[in-house]
Structures are given as structure tokens and as C-alpha cells.
Amino acid sequence: MRTTSAVGQTGGVGDAESAAEGRRTPQIRDVAAVAGVSHQTVSRVLNNSPKVRPATRQLVMEAMERLQYRPNRAARALGLGRANGITVVTSNTMLYGYASVLQGVEEAARVQGLTVGVRVVESESTEEVRATVEYLSDPSTGRVVVVAFDPAGAGVLRALPGGVPVVAATEAGGLAGVERPMIFLDEREAAADATRHLLGLGHVTVHHVAIPSEAPASARQSGWRDALLEAGAAVPEVVSAGWDARSAHEAGRRLAADPTVTAILCGNDDTALAVRRALYEAGRDVPGDVSIVGFDDVPGAAYWTPALTTVRMDFVALGRACVAALTGEAPPLDAPRLVVRESTASVTKP
């Protein structure tokens, strides 16, 4: 790729074009020569500067088209001091919430002509966090979106040096003690709605299987608790599960063993799947014997058997909002909403 620049050697427009049509990939100076302007004017056109006469802009655009010019992102990043792109830091790319945020970021970034990078932090270990922060400390990294739904993401957010332009997608309420722009879906009220929905069906109380959370009590959990207290219902002990199906299944088994359990609010849909399985194995029907509610509304939830009652979380919009916050003004997000389907029913027992 080491080549010689034609600048200063071209005698005129004709020469410039023939040189540009050679093997070398054209650069702004070639475009400038063909259009009969300076390289700086070409740069201005590339950056949509308003200080270019329409006629000149047209000339430059035609030259770019003729030469099949493609801007070099690396050179731009170097000159600019930082890349014109967004790096998404996440602890996972496959789980529904995380993947959806990534999807939203990509959509929004692509529309604005920004590149998208992905960096996974596998755990909250000091070493992992340090390596990730080091990676992001390169000033040419550009803007960053940290998906801080869990300790790994939160750890990166806390350790990030001040100079890095960042927005975090967090759990509802944000992260305590972090002075960074944070955006989140507030499902607290929806969790309360779900709990009230179950109580309204005649359940004496509602149990909760919690998924990992950075805060001591997630919004899902506090919405649930408040609705129970408000209704004067007993607040059962929270059962905790991890992200994996196995631990959710184990949590489900514990609840299935207790005959007084008739309603369960699960931390997410994946958890609900495993809990439902555990209930099935214990011979308890859903929703005949036990009602369950999930969180997220994964694409297949409506096609479960029975179809899952859950809270719809628009993580894609969350991702888009993060990009908006990084490049301008973040729009307000719609609040998550309970979607009632078939996995919840009235208590049938005497």
C-alpha cells in the first residue's frame, strides 16, 4: 500500500485524472485536482460544511463519483483525534436484552454514518475490566456505549477515565455513584402492574425469581414488593437465579416444591421458561395450578404453550436512545408495559 502521492507532480486536470485512474486508490487531493479546487474544499464537502458554494459542491461530488473516491476512515480518525464511531461494551452478545441494545445502536449509528464496534467484558474481574478500559483509553476509539446491566459493565463504567465520551444503558434508576449520562427503561411500574394483575386474579401473594442485578434491589423487584405491600399481601423471600437456564430451573424447583406457591414473577422470559419446566416436572400445570409472568417479551413469547404473559421491554429503542444521547438529544422512551397472555389465570383451588 505504500504509494507515492501525485500532489505537486500533476501539471493539469487531464494529468490529474489519468494519474487518479491509475492503480492507486484516489485521495482527496486527486479529487481536488479533477474538480479544480483545493484538497481542503473537498474535505469541506465531505464534512457537509455550509461554507461551500452549491456549484462548487456539485463539481466536487462529480469528481468523487468519477474517481470512485472512498474516504479513508483511519486517516480521518487520526486527523480528527478520534474515530467517528461508537463502540458498544457489553458482557454478552447473545442474551436478548444485550443483543437488542446492540441492534438498536447499530441501526441508529448506521443512519448517521458512524461505525460500530463491539467489545465484550466477560466478567467483572479486575483484569478483565482493566484490559477493557485500556482498550477504550485509545483516544482514537471514539464514543462509547456501555451496556451496564450487570457488574461487569458497571465495573467498566466506573473505571473509565473522564475523557472518554460515554453513555451507559443501565438497569432502571441508573447506577449509584456514577457521574455519567445513563439511559434506562423504567419497568418499575410495569412490575407493580404485573403483581397487581396476579393479585387481582385471586392469588394470595406473588413469588419472585430475581436475575442478576447490579443494585441490591432491581426495579422489577421493588415494583413487585411495593405492589404486594400496597395490597397488604405477604412478601415472600426472593429466590435468586443466574443468567443460565440451569440456575433458573433450580430456582423453579424450589418454588415448585412449595404447594402454597400459585403465582411467580420471573426476572426475565428465559427464567420463566426454566421455571415453567420445573413446575411441569413437579406435576403442576401452568396456568392451571400456577401462574407465571416473565420480563422482556422475547420474540417467541407469544408462541409459547401457553403463551407467556410478560412485560415488553423495548431494548432496541434503548440502544437507539444511547446513540441519540451521544450525538445530540436523547428522546424519551416509552415505559415498559404488561402484556397479558395465557400463562396467568385465576386461582382455581378451593
Next chain:
Amino acid sequence: MRTTSAVGQTGGVGDAESAAEGRRTPQIRDVAAVAGVSHQTVSRVLNNSPKVRPATRQLVMEAMERLQYRPNRAARALGLGRANGITVVTSNTMLYGYASVLQGVEEAARVQGLTVGVRVVESESTEEVRATVEYLSDPSTGRVVVVAFDPAGAGVLRALPGGVPVVAATEAGGLAGVERPMIFLDEREAAADATRHLLGLGHVTVHHVAIPSEAPASARQSGWRDALLEAGAAVPEVVSAGWDARSAHEAGRRLAADPTVTAILCGNDDTALAVRRALYEAGRDVPGDVSIVGFDDVPGAAYWTPALTTVRMDFVALGRACVAALTGEAPPLDAPRLVVRESTASVTKP
């Protein structure tokens, strides 16, 4: 970020360090001054060149540590001619197979110190493909992995100029008429195994719900067909579905309406979910009345009710193999394997 270089102004090691400890982010020339070597030697250390004496290397490393030096990826990409990273081109980031490949690429790339970019092609429209190819035509893009499971990805692969270093993750068998390195999971035999498994359970024949495929007949489909022919069973017409649950559900309804259907091989697990739902709505039990088999083995499949018999596809390994192919030698991939669970059973009807 516009700053002045200290090169040529530093009088000695002491000066160099104090200058470097100033506000400016250090560059290799600062590290060189502190270590008492040339900037080129620092560059060699960064690139693990064997031509550096261990003692010298040690000196440079200490200087980097002391100055908290972070290499600038943009500058490196510019000098090198291309970025030291991998861009994943995919039509989706949320569907299981696509997300898994991305995960695998990220894992492998991170280990090698490569950056990972994501670019979504939403459709196979000329405009979308053109924009994506243009994006990738920037020489500073670096290496590319195209996830070509569908027409959109395949379109990009076909339109990509020759100079771009690329590897494609494709359907089994690769893409006809494409002269590019292609890597894939060959599930043909597993599809045949699944079909034989069902026939062995006493089913007269097996129906197939196909998901979108770039080839006229996917490996899943041909493995299925061959196993049927081999056993002398009738080959029913293939029912096609899209990626969305709705179309899979519709396909399921058509099959559920036919009382002779007792075994269905679904194009993937998501499809199986919707098909199972359609069977349920028609009052047909799984696996009592109808046996179903999926493809992929999504994380929750073992926790379905009934647990899904499916073919395990290691897409993460596929992603890792793509990176390996781009940076060295691609390892052989394990063949997909049928995992028998609860959704398949013997025919009980008289």
C-alpha cells in the same frame, strides 16, 4: 487534541519524561525518549518484532508502563494501510445463529488483539448492498467476515471487490459461483439422522418446514429428503416459512390441519416453537400425536415443555473458525449432532 510534538525539543531523558508527564497523551516518540531508544525500536516492541534484544525490550516496556502509553489504533491503521480488526457483516444481530457467529468472532478477535466492527445489511436490495460494499471498500476497514446465511449476506459477498480480505460463514456446502474462502457447519448428515430417528420411531414419513435459504435446497432439506428416499418413505411437499414466528406458525397450522402428519422436521428451533404452538391450538399433543425436531439447539431448548429434540449447531465455533481462517489456519469444525430429548416419540395411533 491538536498538540505539539516534543520531538527534537527534548534535551535529555529527564526532559523527555517531564514533557511526557504533561497533559499530552504520550506517543511512541515520548516512550522512545524515556527509554533512551529510537521511536522505531518502540514500534518494533509494539509489534513483537523478534529483532529487539530482550534487555532493550524490557527497557521500552518499562517506559510504556511509566508513561501509561496507549497505542493509537487510527495512526497504526493509517500507516499500515488497513485496520487491525475484523468487521462482521450480517443481516441480523439478534437471531440465534447470527448472534452466535458474532460472539465467536468477537471472542477469537479479542484474544488476538483485534478490534471488532459490526455492519448490518438489512435486505438484499441493490441499494443496501451497494451502501455496504461502499462501506467495506475503505481500505482502512481491515478484514471482513460476511455472515452469508441469507440472500442479503450472499449479495454483499458477491458484490465485494477482489481486494478485500474476506471469509464467509455460509450455509452448508457454501455458495455456488463465489470464489471466496467459505466456512460452514455441515448439518446434512445430522438432518438425515433426525429423519431416520423419526422413521425409526414408526412414523410413516416426516414433513419439513423450511426456513429461508440462499440455495434452492438447503443441506437440512437434502439430508431429510435423502433419508426419506433411502428408507423408501414418501417425500411430502416442503412447507416454507420466513424468519418470523408468524409465518412459522402459519406453516404449522397448515400441517396441523392434516391428520396424517405425525412427524415434523423444523428448519430451526424458533420455527419449531411456533409449529408446536399451532399443533397445540389444533388440539394435537407433542409428542403424543406429533413428533417435532428443531435445528440449532438454542440455550432454552432443553427447558422446553416438552424438551426439544434438535440438532446442535455450534455457531460460536463457526465464528471463531472464520477469524482463524483470516489470521492463519482454520481448524476443522465438529459436525452438528442430533440431540434427542422429549419432543419425539413413537407413534401411538393404531
Next chain:
DNA sequence: AGCCGCGATGTGACCGGTCACATCGACTCC
């Protein structure tokens, strides 16, 4: 008429790495 202001454009240095080639010293070989 002459001066000023301002929009449009041009000039040259600069971002922070890498590359090609020069240099230097020790060691081998005849």
C-alpha cells in the same frame, strides 16, 4: 474613491504510527 467586513477558498503543518533504507558494532572467515 477608499476602506472594511465577510464568505469562499487555498496553503502548509500536523495527527501518531509504519516503512524503506542507512548505520553501527561484533563476529566469522580466509
Next chain:
DNA sequence: GGAGTCGATGTGACCGGTCACATCGCGGCT
């Protein structure tokens, strides 16, 4: 003992954009 060789290191140009600042031309104002 002098020339040749080779490994380790240094020097300066270069990658392709952007930035700060200079310049140019033209209309309005006194």
C-alpha cells in the same frame, strides 16, 4: 588482519485526512 555478514538500532519520509491561518474577491458604507 581486513573484508564480509548479520543482528540491532536509528533516520526521515509517508499514510490521507483535518486544522489554523492566509488570501482573494466582492458588496456596503463613509
